Amino acid sequence: MIFADRVSLVTGASQGIGEAIAEELGREGATVVLVDIQKDKLEQVAFRLAGLGIRALPYEADVTDSARATQVVEEVLGSLGRIDHLVNNAGITRDSLLLRMKEEDWDLVLRVNLKGAFNFARAVLKPMFTARYGRIVNIASVVGQMGNFGQTNYAASKAGLIGFSKSLAREVAARGITVNCVAPGYIATPMTEKLPEEVKKAFLDIIPMKRFGLPVEVARAVKFLCSDEAAYITGQVINVNGGMYM
Numbered sequence: 001m002i003f004a005d006r007v008s009l010v011t012g013a014s015q016g017i018g019e020a021i022a023e024e025l026g027r028e029g030a031t032v033v034l035v036d037i038q039k040d041k042l043e044q045v046a047f048r049l050a051g052l053g054i055r056a057l058p059y060e061a062d063v064t065d066s067a068r069a070t071q072v073v074e075e076v077l078g079s080l081g082r083i084d085h086l087v088n089n090a091g092i093t094r095d096s097l098l099l100r101m102k103e104e105d106w107d108l109v110l111r112v113n114l115k116g117a118f119n120f121a122r123a124v125l126k127p128m129f130t131a132r133y134g135r136i137v138n139i140a141s142v143v144g145q146m147g148n149f150g151q152t153n154y155a156a157s158k159a160g161l162i163g164f165s166k167s168l169a170r171e172v173a174a175r176g177i178t179v180n181c182v183a184p185g186y187i188a189t190p191m192t193e194k195l196p197e198e199v200k201k202a203f204l205d206i207i208p209m210k211r212f213g214l215p216v217e218v219a220r221a222v223k224f225l226c227s228d229e230a231a232y233i234t235g236q237v238i239n240v241n242g243g244m245y246m
């Protein structure tokens with residue numbers, strides 16, 4: 001098990017890609033700190049992972065709340081003494097054409113997807129500096145690279161996350177901390193389940209592999225970036241998109 005004794009904090013961990021990431025890291029021996037806004041689901045996931053022999057600790061938190069982010073990190077450090085991996089995965093969509101987009105939908109998407117990552121990254125940096133070790137993985141999106149109709153807010157947040165990661169990677173590289181992004185394409189999760197059938201078909205048409213991705217396929221890329229095998233990789237974006245964007 002490559003992450004025995006490691007502690008991984010994953011946001012948006014109560015379903016979809018975040019849940020798969022927590023499971024993948026936990027299967028490698030990491031203690032996983034599950035952060036999500038959905039308390040009930042979070043506890044169910046912690047219970048399911050415990051059944052797999054994974055030590056999983058649920059923390060209810062809204063990633064937009066910087067004071068809560070600091071509090072969660074302090075509590076984890078108090079009880080576990082370390083945080084080795086941070087995976088900023090929590091994300092939302094509020095799709096609409098820009099002409100009709102409500103200001104609150106623009107603000108909310110940017111707050112959750114981009115400021116949420118800032119809040120948790122800033123909170124974990126001090127302990128990672130002290131340890132001279134850390135892995136930060138931000139879950140971006142193919143949409144941040146190629147744009148998408150009706151998703152100006154989401155695309156801006158995900159492109160922002162890529163720029164944020166590259167800049168932070170430069171700031172912390174000499175301290176033994178790497179910062180990378182994983183950019184999923186279309187992955188079958190509750191977030192994409194609710195899209196209309198014609199939108200799903202349009203996506204399938206432009207995916208060379210002609211299938212949607214699985215959450216575990218994203219999780220494996222995150223696992224790699226958190227591993228010692230990826231020690232010399234920083235400021236990069238790994239695409240997990242079936243060839244949708246190259």
Ligand code: NDP
Binds near residue numbers: 012016141188192
């Ligand atoms: P899901 O909506 O299935 O899961 C996201 C989780 O994050 C949910 O449990 C959600 O809770 C939680 N969350 C939302 N807002 C907050 C918040 N403010 N604080 C804490 N937790 C919050 O999404 P996916 O698993 O599909 O996506 C995970 C990540 O991957 C996202 O960043 C997404 O943008 C990205 N991504 C997904 C793709 C896909 O095809 N599925 C493609 C490319 C990128 P709630 O349900 O209550 O909102």
